[in-house]
Amino acid sequence: MGLNTLTxxxxxxxxxxxxxxxxxxxxxxxxxWYKEKRDLSDLLSFEDIKIPETGVKGSIAKAxxxxxxxxxxxxxxxYDLILQDVYNIAGRFMIEREQAGDKEGVTKMRDVQVIxxxxxxxxxxxxxxxNMDKLYEKILKKLGx
Amino acid sequence: xxxxxxxxxxxMEDLGDTVQETVRKANKVLDAAAAAKVLEGLGxxxxxxxxxxxxxxxxxxxxxxxxGIGELQAAILGQVKETLGNGGKGSNLTDLIGLILLTKxxxxxxxxxxxxxxxxxxxxxxMEEEIRELKENRSPSPVDQHIHNLTTQxxxxxxxTLMDPFAGLTKLAEAKDKLKGVLVETSNVPPxxxxxxxxxxxxxxxxxALAVEExxxxxxxxxxxxxWSQQIPAIINQAGTVLANVLGTYGLIPAGPLQxxxxxxxxxxxxxxxxGNEGQ
Numbered sequence: 001m002g003l004n005t006l007t008x009x010x011x012x013x014x015x016x017x018x019x020x021x022x023x024x025x026x027x028x029x030x031x032x033w034y035k036e037k038r039d040l041s042d043l044l045s046f047e048d049i050k051i052p053e054t055g056v057k058g059s060i061a062k063a064x065x066x067x068x069x070x071x072x073x074x075x076x077x078x079y080d081l082i083l084q085d086v087y088n089i090a091g092r093f094m095i096e097r098e099q100a101g102d103k104e105g106v107t108k109m110r111d112v113q114v115i116x117x118x119x120x121x122x123x124x125x126x127x128x129x130x131n132m133d134k135l136y137e138k139i140l141k142k143l144g145x
Numbered sequence: 146x147x148x149x150x151x152x153x154x155x156x157m158e159d160l161g162d163t164v165q166e167t168v169r170k171a172n173k174v175l176d177a178a179a180a181a182k183v184l185e186g187l188g189x190x191x192x193x194x195x196x197x198x199x200x201x202x203x204x205x206x207x208x209x210x211x212x213g214i215g216e217l218q219a220a221i222l223g224q225v226k227e228t229l230g231n232g233g234k235g236s237n238l239t240d241l242i243g244l245i246l247l248t249k250x251x252x253x254x255x256x257x258x259x260x261x262x263x264x265x266x267x268x269x270x271x272m273e274e275e276i277r278e279l280k281e282n283r284s285p286s287p288v289d290q291h292i293h294n295l296t297t298q299x300x301x302x303x304x305x306t307l308m309d310p311f312a313g314l315t316k317l318a319e320a321k322d323k324l325k326g327v328l329v330e331t332s333n334v335p336p337x338x339x340x341x342x343x344x345x346x347x348x349x350x351x352x353x354a355l356a357v358e359e360x361x362x363x364x365x366x367x368x369x370x371x372x373w374s375q376q377i378p379a380i381i382n383q384a385g386t387v388l389a390n391v392l393g394t395y396g397l398i399p400a401g402p403l404q405x406x407x408x409x410x411x412x413x414x415x416x417x418x419x420x421g422n423e424g425q
Contacts, residue, residue: 027416035420084403110409117405117413124417 003067003077010064011078015085019093019112022086027114034124040131041138062143069136079132080120087116221248 003011021044022030033040068078090112097105119128225244285293305312336342373380405413 027412031416031420034417080403087403087405087409113405114409114412114416117403117409118416120403120405121410121413121417123421124413 003081006060006064007067007078008081010061010068011081012085015082015089018082018086019089022112022115023108025111025115027111027118030115030118034118034127037127039134040128041134044135058143065136065139065143069133076129076132079129082132083116083120083128087113087120090116218248 033043069076070078090109094106094109094113097103097109118124221244225248309315
C-alpha cells in the first residue's frame with residue numbers, strides 16, 4: 001500500500017512539528033509518558049500550527065489528511081512515515097548542528113532520533129498510534145470538518 | 146300369423162231367448178272339420194305326422210274356425226239390418242240388443258292364457274320351451290364370434306397400455322439388449338491386434354513422447370532457474386527502483402519499514418522494555 005503525495009506532504013509537515021516539540025524533550029521524559037499512559041495530544045500544542053480552513057489550500061489539506069489514519073495489516077503507513085520523517089529530519093539537523101559546532105543541538109537532535117525509535121518500537125507503537133488518532137481527530141475539528 | 150281366438154264363453158243370462166237360439170246356431174256353424182283338425186294337431190286325434198305338421202294343421206283348423214265365426218258375424222249383422230229395415234216389426238228391442246251384443250262377443254278378442262283350454266296351454270308351453278331352448282342352444286355366428294374376439298383383444302391391449310405406460314419402452318430396451326449380442330462383430334483378429342490393444346499401444350507411445358517432452362522442458366527450466374538465481378538480487382533491486390519510480394510518477398510512495406540506526410533502536414528497545422515492565 002502506498003501513500004499519495006499529499007498525505008506524504010502532510011506527514012512531513014507533522015514530522016517537522018513533532019521535531020520542534022521533541023527538541024526540548026528527552027527520551028526518558030517521553031518514556032515516562034508512555035509509562036504513565038498519558039495523552040500525547042494533550043501535551044502537544046497546536047496553537048502555533050496554522051491550518052488553512054477554506055479555499056484551495058483547505059481542500060488540499062483535507063485531501064492530505066484524508067487517508068492518514070488508515071491501517072494496513074495492523075500498521076499505519078502514515079503514522080510510520082511521520083516517525084521516519086522525524087528521525088530523518090533530526091538526523092539532518094544533527095549534521096547541521098555538528099557542522100555549526102553546536103554540541104547541545106547535536107545531543108538534542110540525537111535524543112529526538114531516539115524518541116522516534118522509541119515510539120516506533122513494537123511495544124510502544126500501539127500507544128503511539130492511539131495518541132496519533134486522537135491528534136488526528138483534533139486536527140479535523142480545527143479544519144471544521 | 147292368424148290369431149288364436151278363445152272359445153266363446155258369453156254370459157247367456159244377459160241374452161234373450163232369441164239370442165240363445167242364435168248362439169246355438171253359431172255353435173253349429175263352427176266347422177266340425179276344423180275342430181277335428183285342431184284336435185288332431187294337438188295330438189288328441191289319430192295322427193302319425195310330425196309335431197310341426199300337427200301344429201300347422203291345428204292352426205289351419207283354427208283359421209277355418211275363425212272364418213266360420215266371421216260368417217256367423219256377417220249373418221247376425223244381416224239379421225240386425227233386416228230387423229231395422231222392417232221397422233222393428235215382429236221383433237222387440239230386447240232381441241235387437243241381444244243381436245248387437247252377440248256381434249260384439251263374436252269379435253276377435255285378445256287371447257288370455259288363463260282362458261285357454263288345458264290342451265292348448267300345454268301346447269303353447271311346449272312351444273315356448275322349444276323356442277327358449279332354440280335360443281339358448283343357438284351358437285353365435287362366426288362373424289359375431291370374430292368381432293367379439295377382436296373387441297376383447299383390443300380392450301385387453303388398451304387396458305395393458307393403461308396399466309403400464311412404459312411397457313413399450315421396456316420392450317424396446319429388452320430388444321436393444323438382445324440386438325447388442327447379435328450385432329457384436331465376431332472376427333478372428335488376434336488379441337494383440339484388437340482395437341483395444343492397438344489403442345493402448347498408441348497411448349503408451351504418446352505417453353513416452355510426452356515424458357521425453359517433459360524431461361526436455363524440465364532441463365530447460367533448471368537451466369533458466371540457475372540463471373535467474375544468479376541474477377535475481379540485481380533484478381529485484383532494479384524492479385524495486387522501477388516500481389518506486391512508477392509509484393512516484395502517480396504520486397504514490399511505497400510505505401516501507403521503519404529504519405533507525407542500530408544504536409537508537411537499541412536504546413529505544415531498552416527504554417520500552419524498562420517502562421513496560423514498570424508500567425505493569
